[in-house]
Amino acid sequence: MFDVGLGEMAVLVVLALVIFGDKLPQVAGQAGRMLRQFREMANSAKSDLQQGLGPEFKDFDIADLNPKTFVRKHLFEDDDGPLSNGRLFDDDPPYVTSPGGLAYGERPPFDAEAT
Known part of the structure; x- marks a missing residue:
């Protein structure tokens, strides 16, 4: 996801246990609530934008x-x-006359009046 390997993830988990200790479940719960609030705010802003644009932009x-x-x-x-x-x-x-392009040795079309 964030290009974090298994060893790096283990180090982060151990570091979180050392830093937060017995408060880790509370911190995780707060982080989950905060993410849920951000998601609700984003969905609310999206619906407000769609309502403000009107019915012609319903599939926006x-x-x-x-x-x-x-x-x-x-x-x-x-x-x-x-x-x-x-x-x-x-x-x-x-515009494309042949799907394979030009054959070997074949010259591309040239328009003398275009130059």
Whole structure:
């Protein structure tokens, strides 16, 4: 999870026992309550945001604001977008003519008017 190995975890457990001693169950209970309160606050803020945005954003997810998730969702997983079949318009030729790329020795297409 946090790139902590078994030996490191054992050292942390022993260190916690030494530092907190007999108060360890109380500290663990307080930490659990604090995490539960944070989770409730985050869920409350998320629901307030969704209510404030209105019904047109009912499927909005906070995780969509993460740049990695946004790029993955909108660029790589969009099967019904305009370039899903390799064409911008239905009468255009496909942008990718062969799925394997160029054959050995084959020259790429060149447009003299584009330069």
